[in-house]
Amino acid sequence: MSEKRNIKELVDKESDNLHNILDPKDVTDFKSMVDELRDTWNKKQIFRTETEMRFSVLNDMKYPTKAAKYWQCVREQNVYLENLMSLSFEYRRDEVKLKKLKQKLEKEKDPLEKELIQIDIDEKTYAKANMQLIAKDRMREIKLWSRLKKENDDGTFDKQDVNNHQLESYHKIMINRKDTLTQASTQPEVFNILGQLKSIEKIKKEKLLQNNKNNTITDKKDKDD
Numbered sequence: 423m424s425e426k427r428n429i430k431e432l433v434d435k436e437s438d439n440l441h442n443i444l445d446p447k448d449v450t451d452f453k454s455m456v457d458e459l460r461d462t463w464n465k466k467q468i469f470r471t472e473t474e475m476r477f478s479v480l481n482d483m484k485y486p487t488k489a490a491k492y493w494q495c496v497r498e499q500n501v502y503l504e505n506l507m508s509l510s511f512e513y514r515r516d517e518v519k520l521k522k523l524k525q526k527l528e529k530e531k532d533p534l535e536k537e538l539i540q541i542d543i544d545e546k547t548y549a550k551a552n553m554q555l556i557a558k559d560r561m562r563e564i565k566l567w568s569r570l571k572k573e574n575d576d577g578t579f580d581k582q583d584v585n586n587h588q589l590e591s592y593h594k595i596m597i598n599r600k601d602t603l604t605q606a607s608t609q610p611e612v613f614n615i616l617g618q619l620k621s622i623e624k625i626k627k628e629k630l631l632q633n634n635k636n637n638t639i640t641d642k643k644d645k646d647d
Contacts, residue, residue, distance in 0.1 A: 432548050433460060468559040469502075472566055480570065486594040489579035489587035492571055496584075499567035506560045513553050520546045589629070593622045 433456050440449045452459075470478070479498065485491045520543065527539045580586040596619040603612055 432544070432551065436544065464555070468556060469563050475563075475566060475570065483598045484595065485591070486598060487579075487587065487591045488574040488576050490591035490595075492574040492579070492581070493584050493587065495567045495571040495574065499564055499571070502560050502564045502567070506557060506564065509553055509557055509560065513550065513557070516546055516550060516553070520550070589622065589626055593619075593626060596622055 434453075437449065437453050437456065440452055444452065475498075480491045480494060485494050523539055523543050523546065527536060527543065530536045530539060575581065596615060599615045600619055603615060
């Protein structure tokens with residue numbers, strides 16, 4: 423079985439056709455670079471690196487608690503899961519299309535039509551290799567998000583209901599945003615941030631009062647019993 427994502431044969435084959443769009447010297451240079459270009463194609467960055475995931479996505483200003491980071495990991499991982507599944511369906515569909523093209527090529531008599539069909543086959547073959555590369559990198563990110571989920575799971579928050587952490591997390595987020603306000607901040611920006619912060623603090627206060635009330639009722643009931 424040929425190695426997945428190996429495009430050397432495809433590039434070698436197509437390099438002869440580059441005479442149609444490149445000068446002879448450029449074609450020669452291209453052919454001399456095939457191994458390097460294959461290496462570039464295989465190791466190119468497609469999606470975010472672990473560094474980008476940690477410092478660009480899960481930054482402390484936007485996700486100030488471990489719970490907030492954990493639930494963002496859940497969202498990110500799910501996106502890549504759905505994308506990987508969609509890519510798998512697309513790959514299967516293209517496999518069938520490629521089989522049909524090969525059948526069509528066998529039956530076709532017209533030389534020009536056969537040439538067009540072969541171009542379609544080569545293009546589909548390259549697209550398949552590219553999808554394999556994308557799938558590999560999607561899986562890499564899925565595994566990294568899994569590791570980051572475990573890293574932020576310290577046992578102090580609810581991992582089943584995302585709503586349970588949000589009041590505390592959003593409170594810290596809005597405090598962080600308030601601390602970034604300056605005299606140059608626009609009135610709508612100030613109004614929005616301070617308004618959300620005030621609302622969160624009001625909800626937290628009301629929730630605390632309700633919890634105290636419920637505890638008082640429970641204590642009174644226990645004494646009566």
